[in-house]
Amino acid sequence: MTIRIRTALLGAALAGTAATSAVAEEWRLNNFLPETRPETAQIEQFAEDVNAALADKDFKLTVYSGGSLGLKNTDLLRVLPRGAVEMSLMWSNYLGRDAPALSSVFVQGAISTVDELKAVLPVAQEIYEEEYTDWGVTTVGFVAIPTLSVSVFCRDEPIHTLEDLKGVKLRVWAREQVETFTKLGVAAQIIPQEETYVALKTGVVDCALYPALYASTISLQEVTKYASFLYPMASAPYTLGVATDKWESTDPEIRTAITTAADALWERTNQYDKDAEAEMAAREKLGEMGVTWGEDFPEADRAQFMEAVSETWQMLAEEAGGNAMDYRARVLEALGR
Known part of the structure; x- marks a missing residue:
């Protein structure tokens, strides 16, 4: 082997060692x-x-x-x-799906x-x-x-009662929401947030459940014209x-x-003192981008929704078995219920 080849090989080896140590x-x-x-x-x-x-x-x-x-x-x-x-x-x-007992800890809407x-x-x-x-x-x-205000964003017409919601296809993000809305006679289906924009644009769903605080992060203002507040949610x-x-x-x-x-x-x-202010600012921003903010769902409708949430929580815990009932009991004890 010539000196030139040996030198080249040695140089390559040293370069490789240096690259490895730098990673x-x-x-x-x-x-x-x-x-x-x-x-x-x-x-x-x-x-x-x-x-x-x-x-x-x-x-x-x-x-x-x-x-x-x-x-x-x-x-x-x-x-x-x-x-x-x-x-x-x-x-x-x-x-x-894999750990059903986890759904018995926080059910959407149960803690507000x-x-x-x-x-x-x-x-x-x-x-x-x-x-x-x-x-x-x-x-x-x-x-x-953050504590959130969950609203119903709709593509074609304003919806701000549970009765009107029964006539549309609603996007939700968790099974407990499907179960809760099913109890209320509303057709709800889970659609991941990254697919929600297309689902609304193509008519797979007519409306989407979503917090106003995050709506612009997936450009809901481009595919919906109306929104109304339904319920508060701590997550x-x-x-x-x-x-x-x-x-x-x-x-x-x-x-x-x-x-x-x-x-x-x-x-x-873990700070919540500015959540209400952030919600109002988000609504104002959405309004500037073309979303018309309608009337809130009536108190009676929200009370009916919360009752359905409570029933769903109990049902999911019983269905999950294992530690689920214990988890729910521990949360209820912390809530003083």
Whole structure:
């Protein structure tokens, strides 16, 4: 072998070694929320905090938003423990197929005030940690969701009574909503948020249940003309999960950086004093973009809706079996009901 060839090979080997050592261990954080959602900005800040704390480590946490990794929300309890992604945002209401007991913790519409939410959150977080542990997922943090005002957005005509709602096809996002509206005689179907725009535009549904606060993030103002408030909703927090075997084998310094940043994330998001102001601002913005805000659904209709929600909660807990009734009882106790 000539000196020139040996030198070239040695140079290539050294370059390869340098490239390998320069590549950080990357953790991907699957965030199913759109990039435009305010929670996404908070999650990105979380990743920045982790990376800043580990600047001298061979580690990087990268956020992939809007379903860009191709992971279905409903599959996360199956794929996360198997290493499909290192970390993922998870929401209990999307996981009822595999873990039906989770649907007995927070049922859409059952908890409607900030005081109720604050009373329930510690219990709910404890339950989620227990349930996810059984699936081989370690909870490393939570992301709070603002208290929301859920409205009915319609394409062709204003709808602001349950009676009128019976004559249209309604988009919802969770099974408990399907069950609740079915009790009220309304045809509801689950359509993922990323498919809602097209479903409205093509007439698959006539109206969509959606919070005004987030409506513009999926451009609902482009495919609906009318909206009316139906009910207030406090939501279960999102969970940040990591496969337990992955978490336990991770460098303690990395684990500490992640949990410290997660504590700060929770502190930033677990604030609700400006939610009502944000709701009104969102409605005004939607109005400027062409959505006509109609009358609220009558109090009698909202009372009827809440009664149906309560029945659905009981039904889902009984149907799920296992820990479901215990979860529901713990939440009801926290609520003082």
